[in-house]
Amino acid sequence: MIETNLTGLPLEKLDTPALLIDLDQFEQNLARMQHLIAGSHCRCRPHVKSHKSPIIAHLQVRHGAVGVCCAKVGEAEAMVAGGISDVHVTTPVSTPEKISRLVALARRADVSVVADHFDNVNALAEAASMSKISLKVLIEIDVGQQRCGLPPGAAAADLADRIANSRGLIFAGLQGYQGRLQAIVSFADRRREVERSLALLLETAEAVRNRGHPVEVLTGGGTGSSGIDIELGGLNELQPGSYVFMDSTYRRIEWEPGQASPFEPSLSILGSVVSRPSAERLVLDVGWKTASSDSGPPVAKTTGWSFEFAGDEHGILHRTGGLSLALGDKIELVPSHCDTTVNLYDWFFGIRNGRIETVWPIAARGRSQ
Amino acid sequence: MIETNLTGLPLEKLDTPALLIDLDQFEQNLARMQHLIAGSHCRCRPHVKSHKSPIIAHLQVRHGAVGVCCAKVGEAEAMVAGGISDVHVTTPVSTPEKISRLVALARRADVSVVADHFDNVNALAEAASMSKISLKVLIEIDVGQQRCGLPPGAAAADLADRIANSRGLIFAGLQGYQGRLQAIVSFADRRREVERSLALLLETAEAVRNRGHPVEVLTGGGTGSSGIDIELGGLNELQPGSYVFMDSTYRRIEWEPGQASPFEPSLSILGSVVSRPSAERLVLDVGWKTASSDSGPPVAKTTGWSFEFAGDEHGILHRTGGLSLALGDKIELVPSHCDTTVNLYDWFFGIRNGRIETVWPIAARGRSQ
Numbered sequence: 001m002i003e004t005n006l007t008g009l010p011l012e013k014l015d016t017p018a019l020l021i022d023l024d025q026f027e028q029n030l031a032r033m034q035h036l037i038a039g040s041h042c043r044c045r046p047h048v049k050s051h052k053s054p055i056i057a058h059l060q061v062r063h064g065a066v067g068v069c070c071a072k073v074g075e076a077e078a079m080v081a082g083g084i085s086d087v088h089v090t091t092p093v094s095t096p097e098k099i100s101r102l103v104a105l106a107r108r109a110d111v112s113v114v115a116d117h118f119d120n121v122n123a124l125a126e127a128a129s130m131s132k133i134s135l136k137v138l139i140e141i142d143v144g145q146q147r148c149g150l151p152p153g154a155a156a157a158d159l160a161d162r163i164a165n166s167r168g169l170i171f172a173g174l175q176g177y178q179g180r181l182q183a184i185v186s187f188a189d190r191r192r193e194v195e196r197s198l199a200l201l202l203e204t205a206e207a208v209r210n211r212g213h214p215v216e217v218l219t220g221g222g223t224g225s226s227g228i229d230i231e232l233g234g235l236n237e238l239q240p241g242s243y244v245f246m247d248s249t250y251r252r253i254e255w256e257p258g259q260a261s262p263f264e265p266s267l268s269i270l271g272s273v274v275s276r277p278s279a280e281r282l283v284l285d286v287g288w289k290t291a292s293s294d295s296g297p298p299v300a301k302t303t304g305w306s307f308e309f310a311g312d313e314h315g316i317l318h319r320t321g322g323l324s325l326a327l328g329d330k331i332e333l334v335p336s337h338c339d340t341t342v343n344l345y346d347w348f349f350g351i352r353n354g355r356i357e358t359v360w361p362i363a364a365r366g367r368s369q
Numbered sequence: 370m371i372e373t374n375l376t377g378l379p380l381e382k383l384d385t386p387a388l389l390i391d392l393d394q395f396e397q398n399l400a401r402m403q404h405l406i407a408g409s410h411c412r413c414r415p416h417v418k419s420h421k422s423p424i425i426a427h428l429q430v431r432h433g434a435v436g437v438c439c440a441k442v443g444e445a446e447a448m449v450a451g452g453i454s455d456v457h458v459t460t461p462v463s464t465p466e467k468i469s470r471l472v473a474l475a476r477r478a479d480v481s482v483v484a485d486h487f488d489n490v491n492a493l494a495e496a497a498s499m500s501k502i503s504l505k506v507l508i509e510i511d512v513g514q515q516r517c518g519l520p521p522g523a524a525a526a527d528l529a530d531r532i533a534n535s536r537g538l539i540f541a542g543l544q545g546y547q548g549r550l551q552a553i554v555s556f557a558d559r560r561r562e563v564e565r566s567l568a569l570l571l572e573t574a575e576a577v578r579n580r581g582h583p584v585e586v587l588t589g590g591g592t593g594s595s596g597i598d599i600e601l602g603g604l605n606e607l608q609p610g611s612y613v614f615m616d617s618t619y620r621r622i623e624w625e626p627g628q629a630s631p632f633e634p635s636l637s638i639l640g641s642v643v644s645r646p647s648a649e650r651l652v653l654d655v656g657w658k659t660a661s662s663d664s665g666p667p668v669a670k671t672t673g674w675s676f677e678f679a680g681d682e683h684g685i686l687h688r689t690g691g692l693s694l695a696l697g698d699k700i701e702l703v704p705s706h707c708d709t710t711v712n713l714y715d716w717f718f719g720i721r722n723g724r725i726e727t728v729w730p731i732a733a734r735g736r737s738q
Contacts (some may be wrong), residue, residue, distance in 0.1 A: 014737050015466040049681060061660060071682045082445060093652075094643045094697055097384040116644055119696055147679050148652050149643035179680060189592045191676045212594055239448060275485055275517035283517050285460075290737045294657045294678070308665070310516050312708050313440045313460060314738060325579045327488050339681050340657045345711070346735055366715055366734075368682060369384050 002341050003098060006349070009356045012330060016272040017290040019331065019345040019358075023352045025266035032262045033226070033243050036065040042229040045069050045219065047241030052364035053348065054082020056244060058077045060196075069239045073098045074106055074367030082363060086110040088219070090175065090239065092140065092148055094120050099369065103127045103135065111216075112136035116150050121162050121169070128168030138217060139164045139198040141204050143176035144198035152200035157211040164213055174208065175219030176201035177239065182224030187254040194225045197233040223263065224253055245338040248299040257361040268332040269298060269341065270349075271315070276327045286333060287354065289313055292340030298333035305314060308335055381699060385641040386659040388714040388730075389701065390709045393615060393676055394635035401631045402595070402612050403432040408598040414438050414457060414588065417612030418616055420710045422717065425577070425613060436479065438588075438608045442467045443736030451732060453481040457588070459608065460462075461509065468687055468738065472496045472504065481505035483544050484556065485519045490531050497537030502654045503623070504533050505541040507586060510573050512545035512566035521569035526580040533582055542586030543577065545570035546608065547655050551593030556623040563594045567603040590660035592632065593622055614707040617668040633726020637701040638710065639718075640665060640684070645696045649687040655702060658682055663710035667702035 003345070037044045046060045047069040057068050057079055067086025070076040076087040086109065093102050093113055104292045105111050106128070115121050115137050128135040129271035138157045142149030150156050156174065165169040178197040184190035197220075219237035221229040226240050242250050245267035269291055278337045282305075288313045292299045297315075302308050304322020317325070325331065332368050335341035342348075343365055350358035375383070406413045414723045415429045416438040426448055427436050455478065462471050462482055467686040474480050475497070478733035484506050485489050497504040506524045511518030516562040519525050525543065532540040540628050547566040553559035566589075570610025588606035590598040595609050616635035624630045638660055658681045659737075660667045666684070669676050673691020676684050686694070695701065704710035711717075712734055719727035 013466075015464050017737050092643050095384050095641050097382075142646065146646075146650075146684055147685070149646070151646075153695075272464050274461050277511065277515075277518070277520075281515075285737075288661065288663045288706075289712045289735075292657065314516055314714075316516070327486055328465075343658045343681075344735065344737075349478045362656055365711065366658075368386050368654075368713075 001263040003355070006359055011098055011270070011354050011356070014270060014349060014356065016330060017286050018270045018349055019342065019347070020268045020270050021245070021348050021350045022216065022266045022268070023350045023357055025264055029244050029246070029266055031262045032239060036226060036230065036262070037064065037238065041233065041284070042230055042235060043237045045237050045239055046244070047090070047222070047239045048075055048079060050241035050342065051244060052078070052342055052362050052367070053360050054079050054084055054363055055327060055360045056081065057084045060244070066237075068243075073101050073105070073367055074369045075364045076111065077101065078367055079258045080105055080109045080366035084109070086207060086296065089113040092116055092120055092122070096123070099123055099127045103131045103133060106133045107131070107134050113140060114138050114140040115163070116140045116157070117164060118146055118159065121159060121166065125169050133168065134170050135168060136170045137281045138165070138175045138219065141174055141176045142203055143200045143220070144181060144193070150294045154207050155205045156204045158351050160208045160211060160213045167239055171213050171338060173219065174205055174214050177222070178220070182222040183253060184224070184323055185229045185247055185253050188255050190224060191228050194228045195232065198295065216303065219349055223250060224302050227255060240340055245342075246256055247295070247338040248334045249295045261272035261312055265334045267338050267341070268301060268334055270332055272326055273317070273325055273329045273331075282320040283310070284315040284317050284331070285313060286315045287311050287313040290344055291315070291333065291335060292337050294340055295337035298335050301332040301334055305331065322362045375725045379551065380639070380723050380725070382716060383716070386640050386655050387639045387718055388716065389637045389639050389710065390614070390719045391635045391637070392719045392726055394633055395666060397633055398429060398613050398615070398632045399432045402609060405595060405599065405631070405718040406607065410602065411490050411599055411604060412606045414606050414608055415613070416440070416459065416591070417444055417448060417733065418606045419610035419711065420449070420613060421711055421731050421736070422729050423448055424729045424730055426451065426453050429613070438610075439649045441737055442470050444733045445480065446470065447733035449474055449478045453478070453554055458482040459484055459546065461489055462579055463492070465492070466517055468492055468496045472530045473503050475502045476500070482505060483507045483509040484528070484697055485509045485517055485582070487528065487531060490528060492533060493737065494535035494538050499652045502537065503539050504537060505539045507542045507544045507588065508532070509543045510543055510568045510570055512589070513547045513650070514549060518545075519535055521573045525573045526576045529577045529580060532678070536638050536652060540582050542573055542584050543570060544589065545589040546591070548591065552618055553620060556626050559593060559622070561596050564601065567601055571603055582635060592619060596624060611707055616664070616707040617703045617705050618664045629672050634703045636707050636710070637670060637703055638703055639699055642686070642694055642696055642698045647687040648693060651682045651694055652679070653686050653700070654682060655684045656680050656682040659713055660684070660704060661706050661713065663709055664698070664706035665736065666678045667704050670701040670703055674700065
């Protein structure tokens with residue numbers, strides 16, 4: 001299907017639709033996150049749900065990451081298979097099949113997982129002790145996401161007791177992630193929400209410590225909150241994911257008062273004009289199967305053209321003042337949501353100076369189990 | 370990753386998220402389309418973009434299909450690799466790379482493709498004649514979709530001239546597909562739109578015939594219009610795709626005045642309750658990476674529960690009167706759009722009498738090139 005001997009091919013010869021990484025911009029994003037975190041007391045544990053690639057995870061480790069976060073056991077397996085030795089699973093693992101796989105993985109790597117329920121902790125403990133391994137468990141706290149997690153406060157202390165007293169489990173800390181606030185555009189509004197979430201997590205950590213359990217890890221945060229998380233200093237592990245690629249949604253945020261984000265889009269979808277009903281309305285070979293729509297349509301990088309979805313495999317480019325495009329011309333689109341767009345592809349094409357420099361498999365694509 | 374020795378496993382033991390086919394319902398849908406078309410003068414050429422599986426394509430052929438439609442060359446390659454010998458590509462193929470692949474495929478199978486532009490016809494002719502093959506080309510007419518296609522009328526006759534006079538190409542007919550009208554709920558409204566589109570196609574066929582070119586194939590239609598297409602009798606090939614699976618969008622249509630669709634959902638997403646913040650609000654392990662959102666959220670099959678997306682890998686089940694669900698319980702969701710949901714998975718699990726009967730690879734998943 002894919003030729004891996006594409007190195008050196010000029011971008012304009014690459015067939016479409018294809019998912020591109022602008023390597024210069026991507027490397028800048030890696031370096032900027034490293035720089036941002038370097039002066040703080042936080043560790044960086046990037047979330048691989050954004051890229052699903054062990055190769056990129058290794059680059060993140062080379063830029064100071066202590067390990068990675070994974071959304072699913074399948075992602076964690078792909079990372080360990082690719083040589084990453086320290087993985088944290090950020091969602092409760094509750095089916096018996098996945099608990100078995102998680103425990104098996106913990107024989108081969110440093111594995112931690114979150115939990116938010118006594119029954120789940122019991123199941124994890126049974127599997128871990130039967131396998132004679134020690135599994136690190138963090139308690140997930142709902143700091144405003146209204147998704148998984150225990151409410152802030154005393155309930156977590158009870159669950160920490162249970163974890164600490166379970167053979168096979170080690171109580172390792174707390175996780176408080178608030179995804180919704182990551183993309184709040186206004187710095188002031190975002191900062192207020194980050195503070196509010198952090199206060200709930202710190203109050204819970206206090207309750208857990210008062211019960212006699214050290215809270216080694218306080219993990220959370222994302223690309224949008226990372227600057228504020230570092231400034232506030234409450235978390236000691238950060239989970240940014242999107243910063244490596246960014247997207248048209250994330251790039252809109254005000255990083256600091258009046259300042260744009262230091263991270264810029266490195267990911268794009270290359271599409272071709274496959275039909276040209278008029279000079280003002282072109283058909284591109286990019287649709288719902290090659291650009292995720294959960295956060296709206298992707299945005300054309302070529303100025304003066306606006307993209308609209310037109311089905312599974314088609315999009316319409318409307319001319320809004322751009323230079324003329326011919327049948328067969330290729331243009332790039334910036335995804336509206338990098339994570340869900342990456343999950344549609346099997347390969348990244350790394351581009352530098354207009355040529356393919358590298359082709360990276362998206363090893364954990366579709367690994368939602 | 371996937372064990373293929375899952376045959377006989379009870380559904381409740383299957384890990385999640387997973388994509389299921391209710392085989393009884395699926396087979397009913399196959400039989401009903403065969404029955405619907407059997408009495409007409411139409412041939413059935415189902416669109417595989419909905420299922421991307423050669424195994425299902427073979428079942429369609431066994432139910433009377435003369436071949437299949439594919440959205441992309443990559444889908445056509447997967448079908449031919451899986452033993453399907455007659456493929457029609459329903460979208461213009463315009464990049465040089467794909468034209469080469471299409472021509473190569475035409476050495477191994479009966480291949481047709483649509484075109485809507487002189488430059489594209491020239492490129493197809495050059496590639497076909499250099500390879501000494503004959504490629505069947507249909508002209509795509511824009512009968513209201515406002516996507517690809519020539520406008521109805523004389524322009525198609527000019528392009529038919531060019532195709533007929535090009536070495537390596539055979540002018541084979543016209544395609545007029547109107548995707549937007551397929552899901553119009555009201556029968557009367559849908560019928561009116563189908564008539565309008567058909568009139569444009571027939572008027573164009575007349576213009577082409579008057580130029581001396583026989584129009585062997587008049588292809589178009591989809592699941593939503595198929596009953597009307599057969600009644601009107603203008604097309605001689607139909608392209609239904611979704612009927613095998615259906616989805617929550619398609620099932621809403623009024624098939625005939627006051628009558629529901631004869632096709633019912635056979636596809637579902639199996640998810641597990643992974644967190645249970647309250648009895649009224651549960652977290653399911655199904656999100657944007659396992660259920661497409663372009664046509665809205667999927668719909669819970671369990672009555673009294675309503676699904677809301679909550680991120681890449683999460684959804685919230687809100688209780689609206691349903692029976693209580695516990696942590697680890699599994700429930701099924703009907704996708705809002707089968708085509709784009711199928712494209713997220715690597716495997717179908719065929720279920721009968723509550724057990725896995727078969728596991729089918731989704732061979733053309735992600736084959737958007």
